[in-house]
Amino acid sequence: MKKIIIILLCIFLITPVVIFGADGNIDTGGGDMGGVVKGYKWTPGEEGVRVTVIKDETKQPVTTPIDFTNVKNPNVKYHFGKVSKISYKNGAKLTRYSTATKGYVSKRPSSGNIPIIIKSNNRKPDMKKIKAYFCDKVFIQTLSKLTGMNYEELVCGEYKLLIEPIGYCTIKGERYALTAHEAALYDEQLKGTLRSKMPSFSHKNLPLSLFLENADLGFPAWKGTTNNKQLNSTIKEKLGLGIIYFGNESEEEKPPEIDIKPDPPNPNPPKPDEGGDEGKDVKEYEYRTDTDVISSVLISGRNRTPDHPVNVSFKIKDKTYTMKNIYLPKKGGSQYAWVKWHTPKTPEKIIITVSSNATSETSKIIANVSDLEEKTPPDPKAKDKAEPKYTDNNGKFKIPNLPDDKGKTTSTYGEWDCYWIPHWVYYSDGEGGGEWVDEGWWEWKWIPYTVNLSATMNIKADSKTLTAKSNGKEIKSGYGIELKVDANVSYNAPEGSVTGAQNIVTYYPEFYYKEYNRVLQTIKKGYNSSFELKNNKYCPFNDKVHFTTLWFTDGKYVPYGNVMDVWTPEGMLSLNVNDFINIKGNLYQDYHFGPIKSVS
Structure with a gap:
């Protein structure tokens, strides 16, 4: 009986899929805000998470958010209630509460200390530990009891967990609890005070501690830098969240036949990967000087997964830019690969060399960079007449x-996502023992x-x-x-x-x-x-x-x-x-x- 329990636990740990940024924590540069600006401070370790159960079909919360923290006594004087990022997105207003009138409640998890979430000079988050912690059966059972949801219903595949980092910090000499989204909203109310007084915490460390690898629940993926402070609008739209969802395949199910149909239809008929660029058309762009531009090529292929992704490199003058981890469905598909770059300040014809380990529409892009010239109207005179x-x-x-x-x-346009569907099969050795083998498969989503x-x-x-x-x-x-x-x-x-x-x-x-x-x-x-x-x-x-x-x-x-x-x-x-x-x-x-x- 003891052996069966261990096996079931391992299945659970692998079944959930977590959408966190693989590089979801920023470099050093935040840390203790004490001594920077008097009355504004965040100390490393003063953190937690807000967890909300979301109905996947409606994208609406079905439970009141719960705050978890390792801090024994957050000693909060002001907070903004228990409101999730998705509720703010749907129109909820930011309301500040004093604990004297509305108490602040947080839970210390029984499943052990929460891993480090917010990076600082001396504290380095480990994304593997973060994922494992929130996928752990003990944590999910704790959440089930606190929310009143039946455990089997919670993990049936119809719900997702929205995870938001919380910081406990000092603002104007008073102790606050807030999420990254709330910090952005409050900074707007304060007309930029947080961004000017403690930007490393409120606009960098806190929001960039968690973000999505793939768009979900109406929130886009974050593909930007993790080294700079961010705008309030960017934080509200894209940062300060992670999502956990649960698979619902039973142990007895056999993997179905995979029939991937691209949606929307592929721009070009799919072709198998092949080498060489002979006979391909040259792609040409007309750009203005001193301008941010996008150059792209269409990539085609089939059955490209995280084990064998497509990488496309663009060599522009003396620099090479690479778009990595492009996936293409099993039966074939296409998508754009692109590079964002800045044109020179003077006119120039630039040859961009494209290289890839898949089929691309061209190996060469011609960028004609020209000035945007003004033909200034002449000086108007009193005696002028219409032509x-x-x-x-x-x-x-x-x-x-x-x-x-x-x-x-x-x-x-769009991108192909590729994710693993686990399917565990038990193989007996005929002598009372055996092993479980994951015979799952890749699936793709446009x-x-x-x-x-x-x-x-x-x-x-x-x-x-x-x-x-x-x-x-x-x-x-x-x-x-x-x-x-x-x-x-x-x-x-x-x-x-x-x-x-x-x-x-x-x-x-x-x-x-x-x-x-x-x-x-x-x-x-x-x-x-x-x-x-x-x-x-x-x-x-x-x-x-x-x-x-x-x-x-x-x-x-x-x-x-x-x-x-x-x-x-x-x-x-x-x-x-x-x-x-x-x-x-x-x-x-x-x-x-x-x-x-x-x-x-």
Whole structure:
């Protein structure tokens, strides 16, 4: 009987699959915050975890979160209740509680001390120990009792465990308990105080202690660096969590026939791995200087697993970048391999050499890097007139129609994931003994990614136009306008496979949206970026304006801008945006010319 119990325990320990970052803990640089800023401190070892049971089908919590810690007395004065990251994602608000009005409860696990989760100078987490601890049957049984869930139901395969690191720290001289998600939300309320006072803990060590290798429960995988402090938005979306799920195969089940059907369909028909690149087309890109870009190739093959993954290398000038651990399904499939890199500051033609241990669409990429040149409109003069080709028979300027090119605003691509399905079979030696053998198999799952580009343009009268009306939306011709564009790139893909909008060129109706343009300058970089006009050399005050022509016809004056250089493995996204200002009259109507009355 004793032998049977041991065997069943070993089966349980191998059955759960844990989605934690394999490199989920940061390098040194955090540690004890004491002595850095008075009143703000985190001491290594002052940590715990919040565990929530999630229904996989609905992605909703089914139990109240439970905090576990090795700390005998966390001595917490303030906390934010027992709210999970998934509840915050679904709209739960951050509410601070004093323990005097609402006590804080944590549990010391009966299954032994929790392994180190949050890294510090002298404490190094061991991911194998972390995975083993939370997959241990004793811990799961403890969780079952505390939540009131039946143990067999908990491990039946319909539920997942959401694990969040907790830090016990001092903020403004008071003791707090908070998760990484709560630290980000609280920092927003404090207008960046935590990020400025104790960033190594609140925005680096704590959130990067746990993250996902693969997207799950609506949270994306983290593919970024583990060496830098992170933005609040990044922490809320991607960091400070691990997920455990349970297999439900019985010992008697035989492995089924695997019939992998790619979803979505493969871009190219699958081919077996083969060597050589003869006859393959050369891939070519047009890039701008000093820009983050993505270069990609399509990789095809079959039956690529963690035991035999695909690796693709891109040699760009004197550097080599490698995308590792690409998986392809048993019956064949394809996906993009990509590299994110920054173009030089001067125009150049760069040959990128691609090498892989699988079939790729090409072994060479040509990157044509060129300047984004502005053809600045000429200095507007009082005697200027509309060009005859832009006027009607009466010499009146004809307002042109906007270009109808909407660009490409959505990109869809993905990656294959590969995971092991254990299937244990007992082989008897006929003499009362025997052994268990895992005769499991690999399975694959397509992880889809979507990137969307949106943008808005805002035009208003130059701040020095004193006769503007309608909140700056009506001016007389000849005056200047201010122009700003805000661009947003939303995505559920790895950050290494997507860039924000980086360049915008604007065109104007007096030139029929051709001949002349203005390249906007960036005032905010990233996935939420902003752009505005550069200083106008023809403006007496060197303002950031564009002057309308004196002869422009009364009516809507509609500039438009081409938002571009949003790069994904599928290519570049772009979007045309526009806004208008009403022209009524001309600036001469604001002036009176006549003799000056003498003053005696």
